[in-house]
Amino acid sequence: MATGRTHRPATRSRGIPEATVARLPLYLRALTALSERSVPTVSSEELAAAAGVNSAKLRKDFSYLGSYGTRGVGYDVEYLVYQISRELGLTQDWPVVIVGIGNLGAALANYGGFASRGFRVAALIDADPGLTGKPVAGIPVQHTDELEKIIKDNGVSIGVIATPAGAAQQVCDRLVAAGVTSILNFAPTVLSVPEGVDVRKVDLSIELQILAFHEQRKSGEETPAGDGAVPAAVTPRDDSADQGPDGDVPAVMPA
Amino acid sequence: MATGRTHRPATRSRGIPEATVARLPLYLRALTALSERSVPTVSSEELAAAAGVNSAKLRKDFSYLGSYGTRGVGYDVEYLVYQISRELGLTQDWPVVIVGIGNLGAALANYGGFASRGFRVAALIDADPGLTGKPVAGIPVQHTDELEKIIKDNGVSIGVIATPAGAAQQVCDRLVAAGVTSILNFAPTVLSVPEGVDVRKVDLSIELQILAFHEQRKSGEETPAGDGAVPAAVTPRDDSADQGPDGDVPAVMPA
DNA sequence: CCATCTTTGTGCACGCGTTCACAAAGACAT
């Protein structure tokens, strides 16, 4: 750090980079596993390997947290677990509602990984009257009419949308109006929300298309070329410039 | 442009930025919707709004594709749909296998969005003998023993893993050994794969934790402060530096 | 108490991605 007096910069304005935030859960998972094996300390090198990241990156990430390791030794596992949990807000309980209890919604409701980290399924909501009252994963499904009341009574601030795409924006609007400020969207739609509301999306179809893109590259881009039916193009372009495979696929990308 | 002769740089070494690739499916979805409404052309501004991105970004993205719009008019919808589909490799058929037909795997198998874009569920695979032969979404589940044969017979290069975390790496290894080079992983584990194999992960738990982080920020970071039980810290740090809410939540981030 | 060895914390440089802002391209009207 060159000047020995520059010590405040860490933990500075509490500005943790978004990329770092996205990796904290990864570290937490690896640390939890170590904790369960009663490993007392871990080096940045080991932990980075377990989390699948570069060790310098990991150290820099932790430096934002202001978390201290011990030089020559490594990081105290329990301490880090606590610090990261605290930073992520996992020391408190987060009630969550799932809207749209179809194939996916039911799977999510049954998912055990929810409760394991402070997330509690407060309610399951669906518009289908036939589902109302039916228990899914031990929780009775409630009707959409109750949505606002459920949100308010339980102080829910995180909502999961698993309805068909057509209903997603409407459901989103109601959730937001009722007080939800974080949404996890599984429907393939772009949701528009007011300032201050976070939306994250999980889109299977997009993931597959990205994989297909790279897959196509790998297989030498052997476009049949003779594929007919190009719709009337405004400006015809020559797409004959097929390069050979260059093999430099960037691979994995953090979600 | 500037120099009227600098015309080759677009479509250059076929180096489409990863960030652009990740947005192409988004554009494609918006364009498909327009196409269904028989809209002939669309401006970058309109399309960008529909896809939820900045219009300059969209134009730059398309410039990598080498796709031409018409100045003063916009882009030809049908032409763009075709070009993007082609670039993403969606003009060909991609057989996909799903391994682990539990709650999530079954939901995925039932998901209609698969077939809509060139992805075909070639097989469902599970280790549970009790499931073998049972139809899920009209497709009989096959036993894990058949995995290698299935992959090879169907020329599968994309695999989806929806097994418990403990089995994921092992399943992954078998898939890769059998010839799969792209994997979509739903299990909460870091998969290690050889060079040349792409892995993308979908991790519900991580998404929720990221939301929780921002949620905590919004609610003024009112840590109870009196929360006991801090595990023995190697280097005790003062975490009394709780700032008030600074309100600068970075908000939404594209997945 | 000093020497050595390990591992952290970070300064620095680099590359990618985003966004602004504008000149050029073309459509369209006169």
Place this chain on the structure above:
DNA sequence: ATGTCTTTGTGAACGCGTGCACAAAGATGG
């Protein structure tokens, strides 16, 4: 034809994220 108006395509500046490389911190052993 010529002018006007719209919209693209992109140069350029900037900011964020990544990874190298190393000095400083501290543990450990003699």
